Amino acid sequence: MLLTLEFQNKKVSIMPIIRGFTDEKTHLRQTFNELKPDAVAISISAGEYAGIKDADENKEFDNEPSSYDEIYMNGLRNFGEVKAPPPCWFEINRLCKEDNIPIRPIDMSEEEFTDAYCNLVSTIDLLKYSFKIKRLRKTKLKAKSAEEFVTKLDNITNSIKGFHKLETKREVHIVKKLQELGDEYGNILAIVEYERARGVYEKFKNNQK
Numbered sequence: 001m002l003l004t005l006e007f008q009n010k011k012v013s014i015m016p017i018i019r020g021f022t023d024e025k026t027h028l029r030q031t032f033n034e035l036k037p038d039a040v041a042i043s044i045s046a047g048e049y050a051g052i053k054d055a056d057e058n059k060e061f062d063n064e065p066s067s068y069d070e071i072y073m074n075g076l077r078n079f080g081e082v083k084a085p086p087p088c089w090f091e092i093n094r095l096c097k098e099d100n101i102p103i104r105p106i107d108m109s110e111e112e113f114t115d116a117y118c119n120l121v122s123t124i125d126l127l128k129y130s131f132k133i134k135r136l137r138k139t140k141l142k143a144k145s146a147e148e149f150v151t152k153l154d155n156i157t158n159s160i161k162g163f164h165k166l167e168t169k170r171e172v173h174i175v176k177k178l179q180e181l182g183d184e185y186g187n188i189l190a191i192v193e194y195e196r197a198r199g200v201y202e203k204f205k206n207n208q209k
Contacts, residue, residue, distance in 0.1 A: 002031065003201040007208050010182050013037070014190045014204075016197035018146050019086040020073055028088055028191070032095050037189035040096050041106045041181055042089060043174055043196060045113070049089070049105040057090040067133050072153060079146040092191055106177035106190070108170055116169050125162035132156055147194060154195040171199040178204060 003014040015031055017024050032040075042049065065073065065084065076082045096103040108116065121129075136156065143149035158164040174192065178200075181188055192200050 003197060005201065005204055005208070007182070010186045010188075012178055012182060012188045012190055012204065014192050014197050014201050016194040017086075017088050017191050018076070018150055018194050019088065020076055020082045020084055021079075021146060022081040022083055022087050024086075024088045025091040028091050029095065032092070032189065035187065035189050037101060037185075038187045039181060039185040039189075040092060040101055040103045041178055041188060041190040042092060042103060043107050043190070043192040043200075044089060044105050045107045045109050046105045047110050048107075049093075049103075052085055052089050053093050055090075057087065067137070068157070071133070071136050072150070075141055075143070075149050075153065076146055078143075079149065088191065102185075104177070104181060106174050106181070108173050112173070113170075116166055120165045120169065121162035125160050128160045129157065129163065132160070150194050167196065168199070171196055171203055174200050175203045175207060179207070 001016070003016070005012045005014070013035055015028070017028065069084070073082050073084060093103060095101070141149060141152050143152055158167055174196070178188065178190055
């Protein structure tokens with residue numbers, strides 16, 4: 001479901017997307033064709049985008065998944081086919097290239113994320129995170145849908161104070177970048193990971209009051 005914001009004769013449509021889920025490609029294509037955006041924003045960093053924008057989607061990538069990513073991907077496989085890197089980023093990149101639509105990565109840079117991580121996540125937070133990851137490896141999360149699964153998993157890690165602050169900072173950064181993009185374009189489609197989409201929407205809406 002799209003989360004739509006209208007301000008100053010402009011529109012931002014936030015599409016929550018489940019990273020890695022191959023079914024999202026179809027939904028993404030339909031949404032793109034229906035909205036016909038002037039620009040597209042994606043919730044990955046410029047560095048991440050540089051790594052996939054000219055890459056072959058079918059090529060094997062050497063990146064070793066983190067423990068969290070392994071739990072995430074394995075859990076999603078209960079609801080459909082999963083691939084890494086997320087097929088949604090390749091699909092939206094292809095669609096934008098075909099229609100000559102500008103695409104902008106709007107997440108924090110690797111340097112910004114690292115600085116925020118070091119400033120916000122304490123040693124105690126890391127110990128709590130490690131404990132929760134170990135438990136998640138042994139315990140299967142009960143969920144009736146992919147959306148419920150990723151929400152539950154996100155809630156578990158964000159119950160840790162430092163990690164919650166970190167993800168909040170990401171949402172604030174994404175909102176700022178969307179507002180800057182709104183100065184240039186009137187009809188923006190923002191592809192945001194499912195777990196952050198509602199927070200981005202609420203923060204953006206509150207900023208318009």
